[in-house]
Each structure stands twice: as C-alpha cells, then as structure tokens.
Amino acid sequence: MPLVRSPLGPTVASLATRWDEIPKEIPDPDATVPDDWDEADDGEWEPPNVPNPEYKGEWHVKRIDNPAYKGEWVHPEIDNPEYKDDATIAQYPDFGVLAFEVWQVKSGTIFDSIMITDDEAEASAYAEETYTSLVEAEKKAKDAADEAKKAAEKEAEKEDTDDDEDNDEEDDDEEEKDEL
DSSP states (O other), rough: EEEEEEEEEEEOOOHHHHHSSSHHHHHHHOOOTTTTOOOHOOOOOOOOOEEEEEOOSSOOOOOOOTTTOOOSOOOOOOOOOTTTTTTTOOOOOOOOOOOOOOOSSSSOOOOOOOOOOOOOOOHHHHHHHHHHHHHHHHHHHHHOOOOHHHHHHHHHHHHHHHHHHHHHHHHHHHHHHHHH
C-alpha cells in the first residue's frame, strides 16, 4: 500500500482514503469479442460492465453515540439591561421624501397622490377627493385613445386591402400581355 504523508507522520493509506477510487462497475474480465464484430463498422469493442465485488457502497463516516449529547444547542436569552422602550421611534413630524423601487414587466404604471397617515377617516376623505375623480377622467381618456387606435387599425387594414386589389389588377394586366 502506498504511504500517505500527514502532519502526524507517514501512515499506510487506508480504505477510507481510497474509497472513492473503487468503481461501482468494472469491465467484465471474462467477456470476449463477438465473432461477428467488425471494428470498421462497429467501432472499438468495449466489454460490458459487471458489478465490482470490491465495491461495498458509498463510504460513510462511522458514527458513535455521544453519552454527553444533550440535543441541539439553544442559545440563552438574556435580557438587555440597557434596553428602553420608545413609543415615538416610528413617529416623524414630517416626511420630506418618499421613494419606491419598482420592477415592472408592463410599462405605464403611475404612482401619484401618495399619503401617509394613521387616520383612516382622513385617508378615505383624501381618496374620495383625489382618486375617484382621477379614475373617471383617466377611464374617459383611455376609452378615447382605444377608439382612436381601433379607427387607425381599420384605416390601415382598408389601405392594405386596397393595395392588394391594385396588385391583383396589375397581375391580371401582366397575364393578359403574356397571353398575347
């Protein structure tokens, strides 16, 4: 067996250090080339694989019971003597800036009329005043834009069919000339 150098000095290589080198299957040593095998047509012959008798499965470290094992470690929870509860920690007199980081798949999303409050009645009144009137106006504008788009598409489709008819007439004229 080869010697393995370790910090503790030379030792004989054990099966555990060579375990990964033992293949699960090996070429069949008793297999022979078939009589009708032609290397020009069939390529180089390789013997079939058979289970390796030296392979004993995946190697696992042996585990022994630890009589002093007490289960998973749970960290102790110790009170912080310097902790003081602050009821005003999230209360600010004024927000100067509000930022959003938004990833969009479809463009055209608009954010406006943003309000930060803890008063539900105030938020409802503000929404009624700003949001509902905007929604109605935006819906009317969107409907008008959709109608204009449909009209433009119909006009473009009509022009395409007119062009196709013109091309058909030109093709007919050419066919008549060819027949003459």
